[in-house]
Amino acid sequence: MRLVEIYQCLCDETRLRLLNLLQTGPLCVCHLQEVLDMGQVAVSKHLGYLRRHGLVTATREGKWRIYRLVDPAPPELRRHLACLQDCTREIPLFCEDQRRLAARLQDCCPPGPRAGTREPSAIHFRTKPNP
Amino acid sequence: MRLVEIYQCLCDETRLRLLNLLQTGPLCVCHLQEVLDMGQVAVSKHLGYLRRHGLVTATREGKWRIYRLVDPAPPELRRHLACLQDCTREIPLFCEDQRRLAARLQDCCPPGPRAGTREPSAIHFRTKPNP
DNA sequence: ACCTCATATTCCCTTAACGGAATATGAATG
DNA sequence: CATTCATATTCCGTTAAGGGAATATGAGGT
Numbered sequence: 001m002r003l004v005e006i007y008q009c010l011c012d013e014t015r016l017r018l019l020n021l022l023q024t025g026p027l028c029v030c031h032l033q034e035v036l037d038m039g040q041v042a043v044s045k046h047l048g049y050l051r052r053h054g055l056v057t058a059t060r061e062g063k064w065r066i067y068r069l070v071d072p073a074p075p076e077l078r079r080h081l082a083c084l085q086d087c088t089r090e091i092p093l094f095c096e097d098q099r100r101l102a103a104r105l106q107d108c109c110p111p112g113p114r115a116g117t118r119e120p121s122a123i124h125f126r127t128k129p130n131p
Numbered sequence: 132m133r134l135v136e137i138y139q140c141l142c143d144e145t146r147l148r149l150l151n152l153l154q155t156g157p158l159c160v161c162h163l164q165e166v167l168d169m170g171q172v173a174v175s176k177h178l179g180y181l182r183r184h185g186l187v188t189a190t191r192e193g194k195w196r197i198y199r200l201v202d203p204a205p206p207e208l209r210r211h212l213a214c215l216q217d218c219t220r221e222i223p224l225f226c227e228d229q230r231r232l233a234a235r236l237q238d239c240c241p242p243g244p245r246a247g248t249r250e251p252s253a254i255h256f257r258t259k260p261n262p
Numbered sequence: 263a264c265c266t267c268a269t270a271t272t273c274c275c276t277t278a279a280c281g282g283a284a285t286a287t288g289a290a291t292g
Numbered sequence: 293c294a295t296t297c298a299t300a301t302t303c304c305g306t307t308a309a310g311g312g313a314a315t316a317t318g319a320g321g322t
Contacts, residue, residue: 010138042311171299172280269318269319287299289297290295
């Protein structure tokens with residue numbers, strides 16, 4: 001993976017927020033969209049951008065598309081994601097996003113660790129229809 | 132300093148090369164230009180960009196303008212520059228740049244440590260006129 | 263087979279990056 | 293003070309990013 005490519009992916013606030021959330025585990029698009037409170041097109045395009053550049057991967061689970069950080073990540077990427085995490089830890093916007101995500105997942109997913117789980121239903125089990 | 136701002140500065144190859152070279156110490160524009168083998172406008176603009184965003188500072192020394200990494204650097208920036216350095220160490224282009232710079236400085240500056248020196252003449256002492 | 267839901271893609275507009283040619287600036291030097 | 297040298301700025305064209313509205317796709321449910 002080229003270094004500039006990594007930075008190009010990281011140089012947009014929306015994409016930083018997406019990666020910050022994905023660092024907690026795999027997520028479907030609608031959750032990301034709700035937490036970021038942004039239009040569907042924007043979120044989808046940024047996720048596509050990250051996928052085309054190899055930072056995330058996507059799989060289908062039923063109707064949903066689950067995004068997760070690429071695994072295993074190439075060394076340059078791992079270094080930079082760690083660096084990013086060090087920084088976002090102290091930035092209110094990113095912390096708020098994490099809290100909003102946790103809250104949103106509460107009335108959606110069964111309890112227990114989400115990241116790394118094998119069951120799709122643990123990643124996305126919608127209990128309420130979308131508005 | 133905002134995080135996105137840092138990544139915006141790092142998401143261009145020319146700027147990465149400039150920062151890679153500046154990490155070895157202060158440098159004038161013409162040296163950077165020669166090592167990168169790029170047009171004067173491009174180099175000047177990228178340096179201006181880095182300066183406006185607070186990654187480097189510039190001072191006049193006689194006819195020359197000396198650029199150096201901002202010091203002290205804010206913590207997010209230091210982390211990222213360290214991360215960058217870890218990565219560039221293994222990338223041929225950046226290593227070649229370093230070698231070209233070292234060679235170029237040989238027939239220009241008096242021997243001895245360059246970075247952190249107080250004498251302007253140690254930073255730029257042109258021995259041959261430009262073509 | 264149709265309908266719905268989640269997501270992607272296309273089209274369009276606005277804005278910004280990048281680089282070169284030409285020109286401006288400002289210090290040093292004769 | 294006119295010239296030269298190093299660098300910055302302006303103007304211009306090309307290219308790409310970002311986001312919304314509308315539309316397409318594709319899986320599940322009825």
